[in-house]
Amino acid sequence: GDSVTQTEGQVTVSESKSLIINCTYSTTSIAYPNLFWYVRYPGEGLQLLLKVITAGQKGSSRGFEATYNKETTSFHLQKASVQESDSAVYYCALGRNNNNAPRFGAGTKLTVKP
Amino acid sequence: DMKVTQMPRYLIKRMGENVLLECGQDMSHETMYWYRQDPGLGLQLIYISYDVDSNSEGDIPKGYRVSRKKREHFSLILDSAKTNQTSVYFCATQQGNTEVFFGKGTRLTVV
Numbered sequence: 001g002d003s004v005t006q007t008e009g010q011v012t013v014s015e016s017k018s019l020i021i022n023c024t025y026s027t028t029s030i031a032y033p034n035l036f037w038y039v040r041y042p043g044e045g046l047q048l049l050l051k052v053i054t055a056g057q058k059g060s061s062r063g064f065e066a067t068y069n070k071e072t073t074s075f076h077l078q079k080a081s082v083q084e085s086d087s088a089v090y091y092c093a094l095g096r097n098n099n100n101a102p103r104f105g106a107g108t109k110l111t112v113k114p
Numbered sequence: 115d116m117k118v119t120q121m122p123r124y125l126i127k128r129m130g131e132n133v134l135l136e137c138g139q140d141m142s143h144e145t146m147y148w149y150r151q152d153p154g155l156g157l158q159l160i161y162i163s164y165d166v167d168s169n170s171e172g173d174i175p176k177g178y179r180v181s182r183k184k185r186e187h188f189s190l191i192l193d194s195a196k197t198n199q200t201s202v203y204f205c206a207t208q209q210g211n212t213e214v215f216f217g218k219g220t221r222l223t224v225v
Protein backbone atom coordinates (compact mmCIF):
# COMPACT_ATOMS: atom_id res chain seq x y z
CA GLY A 1 0.00 0.00 0.00
CA ASP A 2 0.86 3.67 0.03
CA SER A 3 2.62 5.26 3.00
CA VAL A 4 4.41 8.38 4.16
CA THR A 5 7.26 8.43 6.67
CA GLN A 6 8.38 11.39 8.74
CA THR A 7 11.32 10.34 10.87
CA GLU A 8 11.26 13.18 13.40
CA GLY A 9 8.36 13.40 15.78
CA GLN A 10 9.61 16.62 17.35
CA VAL A 11 12.14 19.22 16.28
CA THR A 12 13.37 22.24 18.24
CA VAL A 13 15.16 25.05 16.42
CA SER A 14 16.32 28.47 17.54
CA GLU A 15 14.80 31.49 15.86
CA SER A 16 16.57 32.55 12.62
CA LYS A 17 18.20 29.12 12.22
CA SER A 18 17.54 26.79 9.30
CA LEU A 19 15.13 23.89 9.32
CA ILE A 20 14.72 20.62 7.48
CA ILE A 21 11.91 18.13 8.12
CA ASN A 22 12.34 14.82 6.36
CA CYS A 23 9.62 13.06 4.40
CA THR A 24 9.80 9.94 2.29
CA TYR A 25 6.97 8.14 0.60
CA SER A 26 6.18 4.75 -0.79
CA THR A 27 3.52 4.01 -3.34
CA THR A 28 2.51 0.92 -5.25
CA SER A 29 -0.58 2.40 -6.87
CA ILE A 30 0.79 5.32 -8.88
CA ALA A 31 4.22 6.20 -10.27
CA TYR A 32 4.17 9.95 -9.63
CA PRO A 33 1.75 10.94 -6.91
CA ASN A 34 0.90 14.51 -5.98
CA LEU A 35 2.78 15.56 -2.84
CA PHE A 36 1.69 18.00 -0.15
CA TRP A 37 2.78 19.61 3.08
CA TYR A 38 0.08 20.61 5.56
CA VAL A 39 0.51 22.58 8.78
CA ARG A 40 -1.57 22.58 11.95
CA TYR A 41 -1.32 25.54 14.28
CA PRO A 42 -2.51 25.15 17.88
CA GLY A 43 -6.29 24.97 18.09
CA GLU A 44 -6.72 24.84 14.33
CA GLY A 45 -7.29 22.19 11.69
CA LEU A 46 -4.68 21.20 9.13
CA GLN A 47 -4.23 23.65 6.30
CA LEU A 48 -2.32 23.37 3.06
CA LEU A 49 1.19 24.79 3.15
CA LEU A 50 2.42 23.80 -0.30
CA LYS A 51 1.99 21.20 -3.00
CA VAL A 52 3.93 19.84 -5.95
CA ILE A 53 2.32 17.70 -8.63
CA THR A 54 5.26 17.28 -11.02
CA ALA A 55 8.34 15.21 -10.22
CA GLY A 56 11.48 17.32 -10.09
CA GLN A 57 9.64 20.55 -9.31
CA LYS A 58 9.89 22.70 -6.19
CA GLY A 59 7.00 24.15 -4.26
CA SER A 60 7.24 27.13 -1.94
CA SER A 61 5.07 29.10 0.44
CA ARG A 62 5.65 31.44 3.42
CA GLY A 63 9.42 30.90 3.12
CA PHE A 64 9.14 27.11 3.14
CA GLU A 65 10.31 24.99 0.21
CA ALA A 66 10.07 21.34 -0.77
CA THR A 67 11.42 19.57 -3.84
CA TYR A 68 9.78 16.48 -5.31
CA ASN A 69 12.59 13.94 -5.73
CA LYS A 70 11.32 10.84 -7.51
CA GLU A 71 14.71 9.08 -7.39
CA THR A 72 14.88 9.09 -3.61
CA THR A 73 11.06 9.25 -3.20
CA SER A 74 11.50 12.18 -0.85
CA PHE A 75 9.80 15.52 -0.30
CA HIS A 76 11.75 17.22 2.51
CA LEU A 77 10.51 20.54 3.89
CA GLN A 78 13.09 23.31 4.35
CA LYS A 79 13.23 26.86 5.58
CA ALA A 80 16.34 29.03 5.69
CA SER A 81 15.37 31.09 8.74
CA VAL A 82 12.53 30.06 11.05
CA GLN A 83 10.43 32.36 13.18
CA GLU A 84 8.61 31.75 16.45
CA SER A 85 5.32 31.92 14.55
CA ASP A 86 6.35 28.83 12.56
CA SER A 87 5.86 26.67 15.67
CA ALA A 88 3.26 24.11 14.60
CA VAL A 89 2.85 20.49 13.52
CA TYR A 90 3.83 19.74 9.92
CA TYR A 91 2.40 16.82 7.95
CA CYS A 92 3.68 15.39 4.70
CA ALA A 93 0.97 13.85 2.52
CA LEU A 94 0.54 11.72 -0.56
CA GLY A 95 -2.30 12.80 -2.82
CA ARG A 96 -5.24 10.55 -3.44
CA ASN A 97 -5.13 8.06 -6.26
CA ASN A 98 -8.36 6.96 -7.92
CA ASN A 99 -10.84 6.74 -5.06
CA ASN A 100 -8.34 6.26 -2.27
CA ALA A 101 -7.91 8.83 0.46
CA PRO A 102 -4.80 11.00 0.88
CA ARG A 103 -2.11 9.43 3.06
CA PHE A 104 -0.51 11.46 5.84
CA GLY A 105 2.72 11.12 7.73
CA ALA A 106 2.76 11.03 11.53
CA GLY A 107 3.51 14.74 11.74
CA THR A 108 6.54 16.64 13.03
CA LYS A 109 6.06 19.09 15.85
CA LEU A 110 8.27 22.13 15.33
CA THR A 111 9.12 24.33 18.28
CA VAL A 112 11.01 27.52 17.55
CA LYS A 113 12.86 28.96 20.54
CA PRO A 114 13.26 32.74 20.80
CA ASP B 115 -15.76 31.30 2.64
CA MET B 116 -14.54 27.68 2.57
CA LYS B 117 -15.25 26.11 5.89
CA VAL B 118 -15.46 22.73 7.57
CA THR B 119 -17.21 22.87 10.91
CA GLN B 120 -16.95 20.19 13.57
CA MET B 121 -19.15 19.93 16.61
CA PRO B 122 -18.54 19.56 19.45
CA ARG B 123 -14.91 20.61 19.86
CA TYR B 124 -14.48 18.80 23.15
CA LEU B 125 -16.40 15.84 24.52
CA ILE B 126 -16.11 13.57 27.54
CA LYS B 127 -18.09 10.34 27.54
CA ARG B 128 -18.29 7.29 29.76
CA MET B 129 -17.38 3.87 28.42
CA GLY B 130 -20.42 2.25 26.82
CA GLU B 131 -22.16 5.50 25.93
CA ASN B 132 -23.04 6.41 22.37
CA VAL B 133 -21.16 9.24 20.72
CA LEU B 134 -22.15 11.43 17.78
CA LEU B 135 -19.58 13.65 16.09
CA GLU B 136 -20.91 16.03 13.48
CA CYS B 137 -19.25 17.67 10.52
CA GLY B 138 -20.53 20.23 8.06
CA GLN B 139 -19.07 21.87 4.97
CA ASP B 140 -20.10 24.82 2.83
CA MET B 141 -18.16 23.94 -0.34
CA SER B 142 -20.42 21.22 -1.77
CA HIS B 143 -17.45 18.86 -2.04
CA GLU B 144 -18.36 15.31 -2.97
CA THR B 145 -15.74 13.54 -0.88
CA MET B 146 -15.56 13.67 2.90
CA TYR B 147 -13.34 11.86 5.38
CA TRP B 148 -13.12 11.03 9.04
CA TYR B 149 -9.62 10.61 10.46
CA ARG B 150 -8.34 10.15 13.98
CA GLN B 151 -5.04 11.49 15.22
CA ASP B 152 -3.05 9.74 17.92
CA PRO B 153 0.45 10.69 19.07
CA GLY B 154 3.11 9.17 16.83
CA LEU B 155 0.59 7.58 14.50
CA GLY B 156 -0.42 10.39 12.23
CA LEU B 157 -3.83 10.63 10.70
CA GLN B 158 -5.56 7.29 10.42
CA LEU B 159 -8.49 7.00 8.01
CA ILE B 160 -11.71 5.75 9.58
CA TYR B 161 -14.23 6.25 6.78
CA ILE B 162 -14.49 7.90 3.40
CA SER B 163 -17.68 9.15 1.83
CA TYR B 164 -17.91 9.71 -1.93
CA ASP B 165 -21.32 11.37 -1.76
CA VAL B 166 -24.73 10.95 -0.13
CA ASP B 167 -25.22 7.35 1.06
CA SER B 168 -21.96 6.27 -0.63
CA ASN B 169 -19.54 5.41 2.15
CA SER B 170 -16.56 3.08 2.40
CA GLU B 171 -14.48 1.79 5.24
CA GLY B 172 -11.05 3.23 5.74
CA ASP B 173 -8.13 1.61 7.51
CA ILE B 174 -9.62 1.47 11.03
CA PRO B 175 -13.44 1.30 10.77
CA LYS B 176 -14.03 -1.12 13.63
CA GLY B 177 -16.17 0.43 16.34
CA TYR B 178 -17.36 3.27 14.12
CA ARG B 179 -20.12 3.93 11.65
CA VAL B 180 -21.01 6.94 9.55
CA SER B 181 -24.01 8.64 8.06
CA ARG B 182 -24.23 11.00 5.11
CA LYS B 183 -27.80 11.94 4.19
CA LYS B 184 -26.93 15.36 2.77
CA ARG B 185 -23.82 16.30 0.81
CA GLU B 186 -22.87 19.00 3.28
CA HIS B 187 -23.15 16.87 6.40
CA PHE B 188 -21.15 13.80 7.52
CA SER B 189 -21.56 12.20 10.94
CA LEU B 190 -19.35 9.76 12.82
CA ILE B 191 -21.07 7.50 15.33
CA LEU B 192 -19.53 5.41 18.06
CA ASP B 193 -21.96 2.86 19.41
CA SER B 194 -20.83 1.99 22.92
CA ALA B 195 -17.62 4.00 23.20
CA LYS B 196 -14.43 2.38 24.41
CA THR B 197 -11.48 3.93 26.22
CA ASN B 198 -9.19 3.19 23.25
CA GLN B 199 -11.35 5.50 21.15
CA THR B 200 -10.04 8.46 23.10
CA SER B 201 -8.46 10.57 20.38
CA VAL B 202 -8.69 13.71 18.30
CA TYR B 203 -11.05 13.28 15.37
CA PHE B 204 -10.75 15.29 12.19
CA CYS B 205 -13.32 15.67 9.46
CA ALA B 206 -12.10 16.71 6.02
CA THR B 207 -13.47 17.41 2.55
CA GLN B 208 -11.99 17.26 -0.92
CA GLN B 209 -13.05 17.77 -4.51
CA GLY B 210 -11.09 15.58 -6.92
CA ASN B 211 -7.37 15.47 -6.11
CA THR B 212 -7.08 19.06 -4.97
CA GLU B 213 -6.45 20.50 -1.54
CA VAL B 214 -8.02 18.78 1.46
CA PHE B 215 -9.92 21.08 3.83
CA PHE B 216 -10.00 20.14 7.49
CA GLY B 217 -12.15 21.00 10.44
CA LYS B 218 -10.56 22.06 13.71
CA GLY B 219 -11.01 18.64 15.25
CA THR B 220 -12.99 17.13 18.12
CA ARG B 221 -11.10 15.98 21.18
CA LEU B 222 -12.97 12.96 22.55
CA THR B 223 -12.15 11.48 25.93
CA VAL B 224 -13.77 8.19 26.93
CA VAL B 225 -13.50 7.46 30.64
